[in-house]
Amino acid sequence: MNRAVCYFCGEMKVGAFVQCPNCGLYPEEDDHLILSLIMTDRYLDKTKMEAIGKDIKEGHFPTLTEETRQQFLPHLEEFKRRPVAKRDIVTNKPKK
Secondary structure, three states: OOEEEOOOOOOEEEOOOOOOOOOOOOOOOHHHHHHHHHOEOOOOOHHHHHHHHHHHHOOOOOOOOHHHHHHHHHHHHHHHHOHHHHHHHHHOOOOO
16 A cells, blocks of 8 residues: 545545645544555555545535445554554644
Protein backbone atom coordinates (compact mmCIF):
# COMPACT_ATOMS: atom_id res chain seq x y z
CA MET A 1 0.00 0.00 0.00
CA ASN A 2 1.95 2.95 -1.27
CA ARG A 3 -0.42 5.53 -2.69
CA ALA A 4 -3.55 6.85 -1.03
CA VAL A 5 -6.05 9.66 -1.42
CA CYS A 6 -6.25 12.08 1.49
CA TYR A 7 -9.87 12.00 2.62
CA PHE A 8 -9.60 15.62 3.85
CA CYS A 9 -8.23 17.40 0.75
CA GLY A 10 -8.26 14.83 -2.08
CA GLU A 11 -4.55 15.01 -2.86
CA MET A 12 -2.46 11.88 -3.34
CA LYS A 13 -0.08 10.91 -0.55
CA VAL A 14 2.21 8.03 0.29
CA GLY A 15 0.60 5.78 2.90
CA ALA A 16 -2.97 5.62 4.12
CA PHE A 17 -2.45 6.52 7.77
CA VAL A 18 0.20 9.21 7.54
CA GLN A 19 -0.11 12.98 7.71
CA CYS A 20 -0.99 14.52 4.35
CA PRO A 21 1.86 16.70 3.07
CA ASN A 22 -0.68 18.95 1.32
CA CYS A 23 -3.21 19.77 4.06
CA GLY A 24 -1.29 18.57 7.11
CA LEU A 25 -4.17 16.47 8.43
CA TYR A 26 -4.09 12.80 9.37
CA PRO A 27 -6.74 10.17 10.11
CA GLU A 28 -7.41 9.46 13.78
CA GLU A 29 -10.90 8.02 14.21
CA ASP A 30 -11.65 4.47 13.08
CA ASP A 31 -14.03 5.66 10.34
CA HIS A 32 -11.36 8.00 8.96
CA LEU A 33 -8.76 5.24 9.16
CA ILE A 34 -11.09 2.83 7.32
CA LEU A 35 -11.80 5.40 4.58
CA SER A 36 -8.06 6.03 4.30
CA LEU A 37 -7.44 2.29 3.98
CA ILE A 38 -10.10 1.88 1.30
CA MET A 39 -8.80 4.83 -0.74
CA THR A 40 -5.46 3.17 -1.50
CA ASP A 41 -3.94 1.46 -4.49
CA ARG A 42 -4.47 -1.79 -2.60
CA TYR A 43 -8.20 -1.55 -3.30
CA LEU A 44 -8.58 1.03 -6.09
CA ASP A 45 -6.96 1.64 -9.44
CA LYS A 46 -5.34 4.97 -10.30
CA THR A 47 -8.35 6.21 -12.30
CA LYS A 48 -10.77 5.59 -9.42
CA MET A 49 -8.40 7.19 -6.92
CA GLU A 50 -8.09 10.29 -9.10
CA ALA A 51 -11.89 10.49 -9.46
CA ILE A 52 -12.35 10.27 -5.68
CA GLY A 53 -9.69 12.93 -5.18
CA LYS A 54 -11.47 15.22 -7.63
CA ASP A 55 -14.80 14.66 -5.85
CA ILE A 56 -13.24 15.53 -2.49
CA LYS A 57 -11.68 18.69 -3.92
CA GLU A 58 -15.15 19.69 -5.16
CA GLY A 59 -16.59 19.21 -1.67
CA HIS A 60 -18.12 15.77 -2.16
CA PHE A 61 -16.66 13.74 0.69
CA PRO A 62 -16.90 9.94 0.84
CA THR A 63 -19.18 8.37 3.39
CA LEU A 64 -18.85 5.04 5.08
CA THR A 65 -21.85 2.75 5.15
CA GLU A 66 -22.27 0.47 8.14
CA GLU A 67 -21.90 -2.53 5.83
CA THR A 68 -18.57 -1.27 4.49
CA ARG A 69 -17.44 -0.31 7.99
CA GLN A 70 -18.10 -3.83 9.25
CA GLN A 71 -16.39 -5.32 6.20
CA PHE A 72 -13.17 -3.31 6.71
CA LEU A 73 -13.03 -3.08 10.51
CA PRO A 74 -11.26 -6.46 10.81
CA HIS A 75 -8.60 -5.26 8.32
CA LEU A 76 -8.07 -2.11 10.38
CA GLU A 77 -7.85 -4.06 13.63
CA GLU A 78 -5.34 -6.42 12.05
CA PHE A 79 -3.24 -3.45 10.92
CA LYS A 80 -3.39 -1.87 14.39
CA ARG A 81 -1.88 -5.03 15.91
CA ARG A 82 1.27 -4.71 13.82
CA PRO A 83 4.14 -3.03 15.70
CA VAL A 84 4.93 -0.66 12.85
CA ALA A 85 1.26 0.31 12.55
CA LYS A 86 1.06 1.31 16.19
CA ARG A 87 4.04 3.59 15.66
CA ASP A 88 2.64 5.06 12.44
CA ILE A 89 -0.84 5.72 13.78
CA VAL A 90 0.36 7.17 17.10
CA THR A 91 3.46 9.11 16.06
CA ASN A 92 2.32 10.65 12.80
CA LYS A 93 0.56 13.41 14.75
CA PRO A 94 2.21 16.82 14.51
CA LYS A 95 3.82 18.09 17.66
CA LYS A 96 1.88 20.90 19.37
